[in-house]
Amino acid sequence: MSTVGRRGTSTPHELTRVGDRISFVYLERCTVHREDNAITATDADGVTHIPSATIGTLLLGPGTRVTHQAMSVLGECGAGVVWIGEHGVRFYAGGRALTRSSHLLEAQATAWANRRSRLDVARAMYRLRFPDDDPSTRTRQQLLNMEGRRVKECYRRESTRTGVPWRRRDYHHGDFAAGDPANQAVTAAAQCMYGIAHSVVAALGCAAGLGFVHSGHERSFVLDIADLYKTDIGIPAAFDAAAQGEEDVAARTRRALRDRINTSGLLDRCVRDIKGLLLAHHPPQETDDVPDQVSLQSDGGLLVQSGRNYDCAPTEGRNWEEPIW
Template sequence: MPRDLHELPKLRDSLSYLYLEHGHIEQDTLSVQFIDKAGRIPIPAASLAALLLGPGTTITHAAVKALADNGCSIVWCGEDGVRCYAQGSGETRRAYHVLKQAALVCDPSRREQVVRRMYELRFDHRLPEGLSLPQVRGLEGVRVRTAYARASQEFGVPWRGRRYDRSNWGQSDPINRALSAANACLNGICHAAIVSAGYSPALGFIHTGKQLSFVYDIADLYKVELTVPVAFRVTAEGTVNLESRARQECRRVFKEARLLDRIVPDIEWLLDVPVEVPEYSEDVDADAACPTPLWEALLGEEDGVSDGGDDSGEGAGVAAG
């Protein structure tokens, strides 16, 4: 029986993320557990926002179901959390948010309003009137370069620019590896929040064309504040276990900054641009098998029926030709 998603804790009350690699995850009688050569470790499925699965992990169908039922987003990623390969589901079954997101993305005027809001949130103040988007992007470039230079001076870590070879990770300099590891953690948390709130990770406003475009949009709101200082600080402390220490420091900093409290409200403010979006009365979060409404254009004046399928997603309402 699918769980009523209203029973789950709010995202802001959840733990941020857990990264695991080289082990097996299964559901036993009491909990989801991670098993490796060191033993068995329970995973707090009901209070975890995102589970990041690195190389060498296997997971059973029952464990995936338990995590999904508890609103824990599963992200399959590369070593040290760098790169995302696949994702699981979040804490809502409603489509309203993604419909609104799609309506805004597909309207150039409204999309520009959202983009300007994104830059204003990064700058923490309203932008001057009359600036073109390329001009705004130029100001953002100055802001980011200044942040890198300031962190380099503060922590005494040389900075030669943001560059690394994806095909030869180990040849990157330590600060770039630390930045990539920290940003991967941030992407994972933003990804989990986006999916949990019912938005699409693919429908970006600044970034576009990839399945994670909106994740990059949202993560960029917090990089200068959170991951840039983390990366420079852990690099200044030494290069042994650098990526692991960057992840651990991210977990601490994300908690102190109450990041999970902020992401969804920030998204709601960013997308608070008037646009017409259909709303439906069915509470699919309480009942996963609730019949699906049909697009209004398919209905006659005396219609008003829902999809005749026995389960959500079954297309019994489509007539055969």
């Protein structure tokens, strides 16, 4: 196995598209290490090999230890890594983008920096949630009211469908067991959805903190994206898990959610939605397969090649061919 310093950086062509990856893999009470380009999970039952380039998000539960080499290969593959607290109520994430282009990030920053375009993107997000109701004339407060009603109706609908009692959303920060089974399941589903959304946002090279509905949090955009799918994927999976009993509801929720995510093709859908939201007014451009290309900004919006010395104007036979490094 080569060292980090000797190992070459993977190119976008060598990495699995985020839409084609396994949504998430959950591990607990094991040691995560690396063997070649796979990670290994070692516990009392032996060693399990997991191809790192096929993982969307790696969920590390209680009792896990991870080596530097394992984190290195996960970062190279653009996999999100989530450290989950007891019952999955906390997480921290990271990962390297699968793209070398800043096209999506620049489009996100441009849309976010203008109040009018920021509202346009927010309305487009609500349009995905309410395809039969045009939100183009709605104020932000009206959009929030619509979303609140939608979520409440979803809770009531799923309670009726599964027979699981439901009064209201009741989340106790830091005390997962204080909620009833349905609330525990909804909390577990929400954390998984945030982790998955974070992995897609990071893989596409977007900024997690530049949200269009949420604001002021380091994962505002992640919360925006995860909320797009809460009523058709997250909440139904939670109620399905809660309907099976009170024991081990968090683990059952993760399994139910994993199945729904894989059968619905959520990762691919999430990628399409993010690109559609951020690039709606931009000319089509494929960002996944663009080779490493770094330009420098010059006057009048002109982009010039990087890695060249621009100390003086080009002369005959020179043409700025001198590399700067």
